[in-house]
Structure formats: structure tokens, C-alpha cells
Amino acid sequence: MENLMYFFLLDIPRAAGIWSALIVVAFAAMAVLIARRPRPEAADAGDVLRGEQGGRLRAAVAGRARLTAEAEELARYAEEVGVAATRAAETARRRREEWLASQDEVEEAWKAYEAADADARRVAATTYLPVPRTPRTPAEYADRERYLHRAALSACGRQELSVLELSDALAHRNGWDPRRHPVEQEVVLRRAVRDGRLAAQRRAAERERAAWHTAEAAAVAAQSLRDEAFAAAERARQAAHLLPPTGGTGNGTGNGSARDVSRRPQQATRWRAARAG
Template structure:
């Protein structure tokens, strides 16, 4: 018996012959296993074939299910990786937008502080009073030109909004061309400081909003990266279920009994 076992384990040909014999004798064993089958061997063989067919169908169905699961896992891993890459690019863009907003806040702060310093110096010089000038038509024309030029220059430097020039030309919203040029200069500096303070406030609000957007983009990116890693691991664990080619896939699902 030991010699027979050793031969079956070491020689492939006898092992194949033995397996074929076992397969061929399976119907006979099924028939002899029950007295009912001995009395009706034809029905027993039909039942055996049906049993084997159903078993093969269940196996094929299970293989199809596992293959579909593996394919879905692979597709999802690819899609979630693409989404993670896009989220990474979006996070970089939002980060760049926030950095630009920070630079604008710094620039607005410096402009505001410079304008506020000029306003403080102007207020200090106001204590010395306004120089006397004769109130002639030529003087009033000069004052008007001075005001228009001062406002226009401030608009060009970004220290006043563009609509301020139209207001100064029309004498609206506190612009008075009859004032002495020294007083007009103080008004321009006052309005400029107030305007630049509002510009800085809006820039700070935009920076805070940009920070929130950048933080949200980073969280979305990190979440998708983690999800992509999990999906990739699951797809890798099921990858062995996917046939390497169309022929292999057809062979995997070919029924045992045609």
C-alpha cells in the first residue's frame, strides 16, 4: 500500500488515470449508495447529472459574482484616485488664492497706515491755521483746479475710488472747491484714509473667506486620499479574481455541462 501511495504521489500519469477512473465510477457509486437508486438506476443517473449541473451553475454564478465585485472594486479604485488627484490640484489652487489674498491684505494694511500717518500730520499742521489768500475769481478757479488735480492723483494712486473724481467735479458728497488748498489737502487725506481703511477691511474679509475655502479643499483632498488608499487595497485583494484576458474570462464562465 505504501508503494502504491508513493507511486501516485510521485508519478503524474497514474494520478491522472486514478482521478479519471474515480470520475467515471462516480455515477455507479451514486447508484449503489441507495436501494432506491439500484431499483431505478436511470432516474438516479438523471438526478446525479442534474445535481452536478446545478452545482456547476452555482459555481459559475459565484465566480461571476466575485468577478463583478472585483471589477467594481478596480473601477472604483481608479475613479476615486482620479477624484483624489483632482482634489489635490483644487487644493493647490485654493492655497494659491489664499496666499494672494494674504498679500493683498498686507498691501492694503501698508497703504492704510501710510494714509493714516499723512492724515495725522495734516491734522497737526492745521493748528497753525490756514494761510490768508484773497478771495478773487482767479483764486476760486485755482482752488477748483487744485481740488480736481488732488482727487485725480489720489484716484490714480488707488487712494480714492474712481467715483470720487466725478463727485469732486460735481461738488457732491462733501467735496467743496471753495475751501483753501490746505484745507482741501486735509479733506483728501481724511477721505483717503477712511477709504483705504475700508479697502483693508474688505481684503481681510476676503482673506478669511479664502482661508476657509482652502481649508475645506484640503480636508476634501485628505479625505479622498484616504478613501483612495482603502479602495486600492480592496481592489488589490480582489485582483486575483480578474482573468488576465478575454479567453481566460470565457473559460472561467464556461458551463461544465453544455
């Protein structure tokens, strides 16, 4: 019994040392685990930082997509307006040519009227002389009627009389009297030709005025489209220059999207002026 107590008392310090060593090791392991465990504040800060970075990235991507869409829309609009301006300029050029042609028609019609008026005055001057007396027989009246018909047909063949005026002359209407002397009939014929030339000149002048108004309206429309196309192309270029670079190599090939968008409105500026001359 005494031996058992003796050995027990001898093992107590050894057991206490072992337990103390185990306790120290346990505390050291717990300290290491606690030190390696991330603190809640640090984890929350990291999440917030990553969230902010992700939000900024998404906002940047969305902003670039919006700017790209706006730049492409402006480029399409500039191209469409440029095409419309080119067509309007071509239309204005054709209208101006038509107006110039109508001016030539007015000049030709006026010259024809002056010539007809000179003929009418020359023939009318012969009436100051007494008309030769001829026997008023049925044969004489038949000759006068044939003369009127031949003169009217010849004038219509030279396009000095219209078909309607020829019909009146052959039907002896509207001042065409086959009983008159051939000299008097020639005076009436020359006056009818002069009046027809004057009416044709007035119609040509009306057409010239209408063509001028049409050409002026076409020129104004072309100029307006030209200004709008220039402004649209300028807006498209500015929008393309605002696009951020998409990356790439250092040789300047990274900003391809901006160059593609800015290249489109270049074509919109190639129009011609609406007014010619």
C-alpha cells in the same frame, strides 16, 4: 413395425441429451445476459452522482462569475474615486494658492493704509498752525477750485482716489468744498485717501476670509475623497485576491484574471494630499 419401435427407442436418449444441452446453453446465455444488465440501483446512483457533479460545477462557475463581476465593479469604482480624489486634491491646491495670494493682498492693503494714515496725520499736524490769510476775491476762490481739481486728478491718477470720489471732488459733493484754503483741502484729500485705503483693506480681508473658507472646504472634500479612494482600492484588492485561479501552466500564469482585476485599483492610490504645506 418392430424395427421402427426399436429405432425410436434408440433415438429417445439421444434427443433427450440434445434437448438437455440446448436447455443448459439457453440457461447459460440468460445468466450471462442477466449478469451484464446494469441494475436499476446502480444506474440511479450513477445519474445522481453525475447530477451532483454537474450541479457543483455549475455552482462553481456561477460563483466565480459573480466574484469576478464584483471584483471588476469594485476596481472600476476604485479607479473612478481615485480620479475624483486626484482632481479634488488639485482643486484644493489651487484654492490654497488663491487663499495665500489673498493674504498677500491683505498685507499690501494694510501697508497702503498705514502709509495713507501717516500722510493724513502729517498733513493734519499742519492745521495746528494758523492758516495764512488771503484776500477772499473771486480770483482767489477760482485758484482754490483749480487747486482742488488738480489735487483730486493727481490723486486719482496715483489710484489713491476712486473714480466715484474724483467725481464727487469735481462736483464739490460729500465734503469737497472748493472755497477752503489749499492746506485744508489737502487735509480733506489725505483723509479721503486714508479712508479709501482702509475700506480697501477691509474688502481685502473679507476676500481673504472667503478664500480661506473655500480652501478649507476644498481640503476637507479632497481628504474625504482620498480616504474613500484608499478604502475602495483596498476593497478591490481583497476582492481580486479572493478570485480562484483559472488554471494554466506551473509558471504562475494561470491567475491572470485576478492579477488583471487587482492591477486596476493600483492606479487609484496615486493621488496627492489635499492639504499643502
